[in-house]
Amino acid sequence: MPPLDYDDHKVSREADIGAPPCRNCDVVREIAFCAELSHDEIKRLATVRCHAHLPASFTVFREGDPADHVYSIAAGAVKLYKLLSDGRRQIIGFLFSGEMFGLGLDNGYAYTAETVTQTQLCRFTHRKLDSLLGDIPKLERKMFSMTVKDLIAAQEQMLLLGRKTAREKVATFLLKLSSRAEMQGLPASPIALPMSRADIADYLGLTIETVSRTFTQLKRDGIIGLPASGYVLLTDDKALRELAEGGGG
Amino acid sequence: MPPLDYDDHKVSREADIGAPPCRNCDVVREIAFCAELSHDEIKRLATVRCHAHLPASFTVFREGDPADHVYSIAAGAVKLYKLLSDGRRQIIGFLFSGEMFGLGLDNGYAYTAETVTQTQLCRFTHRKLDSLLGDIPKLERKMFSMTVKDLIAAQEQMLLLGRKTAREKVATFLLKLSSRAEMQGLPASPIALPMSRADIADYLGLTIETVSRTFTQLKRDGIIGLPASGYVLLTDDKALRELAEGGGG
DNA sequence: CGGTGGCTTGACTCTCCTCAATGTGGGTGG
DNA sequence: CCACCCACATTGAGGAGAGTCAAGCCACCG
Numbered sequence: 001m002p003p004l005d006y007d008d009h010k011v012s013r014e015a016d017i018g019a020p021p022c023r024n025c026d027v028v029r030e031i032a033f034c035a036e037l038s039h040d041e042i043k044r045l046a047t048v049r050c051h052a053h054l055p056a057s058f059t060v061f062r063e064g065d066p067a068d069h070v071y072s073i074a075a076g077a078v079k080l081y082k083l084l085s086d087g088r089r090q091i092i093g094f095l096f097s098g099e100m101f102g103l104g105l106d107n108g109y110a111y112t113a114e115t116v117t118q119t120q121l122c123r124f125t126h127r128k129l130d131s132l133l134g135d136i137p138k139l140e141r142k143m144f145s146m147t148v149k150d151l152i153a154a155q156e157q158m159l160l161l162g163r164k165t166a167r168e169k170v171a172t173f174l175l176k177l178s179s180r181a182e183m184q185g186l187p188a189s190p191i192a193l194p195m196s197r198a199d200i201a202d203y204l205g206l207t208i209e210t211v212s213r214t215f216t217q218l219k220r221d222g223i224i225g226l227p228a229s230g231y232v233l234l235t236d237d238k239a240l241r242e243l244a245e246g247g248g249g
Numbered sequence: 250m251p252p253l254d255y256d257d258h259k260v261s262r263e264a265d266i267g268a269p270p271c272r273n274c275d276v277v278r279e280i281a282f283c284a285e286l287s288h289d290e291i292k293r294l295a296t297v298r299c300h301a302h303l304p305a306s307f308t309v310f311r312e313g314d315p316a317d318h319v320y321s322i323a324a325g326a327v328k329l330y331k332l333l334s335d336g337r338r339q340i341i342g343f344l345f346s347g348e349m350f351g352l353g354l355d356n357g358y359a360y361t362a363e364t365v366t367q368t369q370l371c372r373f374t375h376r377k378l379d380s381l382l383g384d385i386p387k388l389e390r391k392m393f394s395m396t397v398k399d400l401i402a403a404q405e406q407m408l409l410l411g412r413k414t415a416r417e418k419v420a421t422f423l424l425k426l427s428s429r430a431e432m433q434g435l436p437a438s439p440i441a442l443p444m445s446r447a448d449i450a451d452y453l454g455l456t457i458e459t460v461s462r463t464f465t466q467l468k469r470d471g472i473i474g475l476p477a478s479g480y481v482l483l484t485d486d487k488a489l490r491e492l493a494e495g496g497g498g
Numbered sequence: 499c500g501g502t503g504g505c506t507t508g509a510c511t512c513t514c515c516t517c518a519a520t521g522t523g524g525g526t527g528g
Numbered sequence: 529c530c531a532c533c534c535a536c537a538t539t540g541a542g543g544a545g546a547g548t549c550a551a552g553c554c555a556c557c558g
Contacts, residue, residue: 080404082404082405082407082408084408084412084413084494084495085494085495085496086495086496088412088495089412090407090408090411090412092404092407092408103397103400104397104401105397105398105401110401110404110405111404133390134386137383137386140389140390140393141382141389143393144389144392144393144396147393147396147397147400148352148353148354148396149354150400151352151396151399151400151403152353152354152359154400154403154404154407155329155331155341155359155360155403156331156359157407158331158339158341158403158406158407158410159331159333159339159341161407161410161411161454162339162410162451162453162454163333163337163338163339163454164333164337165513165514166513166514196535196536196537197536197537197538198536202411204411205410205411205412206514206515207514207515207516208536208537208538209514209515209516209537209538209539210513210514210515211537212537212538212539213514213538213539215537215538216538216539229522229523229536229537245333245334246333246334246335246337247334247335414545414546415545415546445504445505446504446505446506447504455546455547456546456547456548457504457505457506458505458506458507458546458547458548459545459546459547461505461506461507462506462507462546464505464506465506465507478504478505478554478555
């Protein structure tokens with residue numbers, strides 16, 4: 001599908017129209033990088049912010065584009081991926097509300113960002129945000145610690161990609177989604193899989209077929225249930241945990 | 250081998266004995282996170298620093314240990330790795346002089362750090378360093394940008410681990426080492442491989458045998474040369490580059 | 499000189515990929 | 529309301545790339 005232009009969508013400069021910052025998402029405020037800021041600081045942050053509602057499968061930016069914005073997810077889900085010249089794809093992360101992306105070096109974005117579901121983003125101009133960082137130490141501190149968290153998650157994913165079997169990869173993936181849901185105050189067990197099998201495969205370094213086969217295999221073994229498309233039931237949490245750590249067969 | 254205790258080695262608190270900070274390494278000063286600081290700032294940084302000379306294969310810290318220090322490499326090479334319960338290992342990075350490691354969350358270090366060669370480290374108490382960050386904004390900025398760089402490198406490695414073939418993995422690895430050597434002012438072509446085949450395998454998500462076979466195969470194809478153990482000659486840079494990007498067969 | 503550790507090479511195995519067919523659910527239009 | 533379509537998911541058969549197991553090679557070192 002042809003990528004829609006970002007500006008074709010409702011991008012409102014809320015600071016200009018006096019809307020409350022980071023509206024409709026108290027949970028996000030706790031997690032996102034605008035967390036822990038005073039009312040005044042949030043106000044100043046808002047002066048460099050745009051809000052955007054985007055449909056599913058919308059390309060926010062592409063690998064190599066000039067990296068002039070940083071994004072924070074207010075609601076929805078985003079995937080980040082890198083491509084090889086022949087089309088092979090590696091999804092390097094699924095991001096959800098409260099998470100941040102778009103930090104890059106001078107060579108532009110290191111990955112493509114695309115919405116998974118309908119998504120609400122906060123967009124910050126990199127240059128303007130930079131100038132604020134000096135003034136609001138807490139902000140830089142928060143962004144720093146979020147980046148460290150991302151790095152550690154990336155290292156965890158390297159272990160998965162390099163050393164785990166298909167079964168272990170899927171188990172780890174399901175557990176991560178489950179604990180994420182729990183952190184958001186959602187139930188840990190019937191977890192939602194908003195992404196396609198192809199996305200899961202490209203995230204785990206597998207093929208669609210292997211992901212599908214592994215799901216049915218785990219179901220046959222009574223470890224998970226597949227109540228409806230897009231949902232997974234974690235029937236045997238303990239077995240799943242053992243699998244994920246390389247313990248169980 | 251039984252891990253030697255860190256304190257068994259020459260760990261001198263140089264600030265106390267008045268030694269010049271970050272001695273014997275002008276190049277490192279340019280790259281390391283003490284770069285871009287004023288003389289006075291480096292002096293203050295030195296008050297929280299220890300210097301250590303470590304032998305090869307020395308475990309600096311283990312995954313799960315309380316993360317109370319941050320390290321900067323003055324000279325030598327360090328590998329960071331994670332283990333699965335059954336011993337499978339994933340090396341998540343080889344670090345060289347000027348690079349930093351040890352940033353962790355509250356749950357302790359996320360990986361084990363071990364020297365590859367004889368190594369000189371600067372060690373900073375996390376707590377003390379933290380208190381300096383507020384005073385020296387440039388320092389936090391530098392550490393932040395280094396972490397972003399690490400994150401992007403980790404994402405690049407995910408692409409490698411998840412989607413590249415053995416040949417492509419090895420080609421990418423050699424090119425990365427080559428460009429690193431070049432950045433250090435060393436020749437780009439006869440590059441040194443200070444790490445063992447086992448380390449390379451665990452870094453690339455392969456086995457020792459596959460790494461070895463791939464090396465000889467690339468040599469047979471006239472793409473590399475193996476003049477001596479521990480060294481690789483990049484004979485056909487162009488072919489190597491195409492391979493690394495998934496282009497050439 | 500024999501022992502040791504690291505590297506290479508070979509034969510065989512197996513997990514996961516490839517290719518292909520079939521199934522399924524949601525949306526559209528007659 | 530049903531037939532059709534389409535994208536996505538599942539399932540199957542066969543093959544390939546990398547892993548496993550095992551032997552041999554080489555340099556180094558006591």
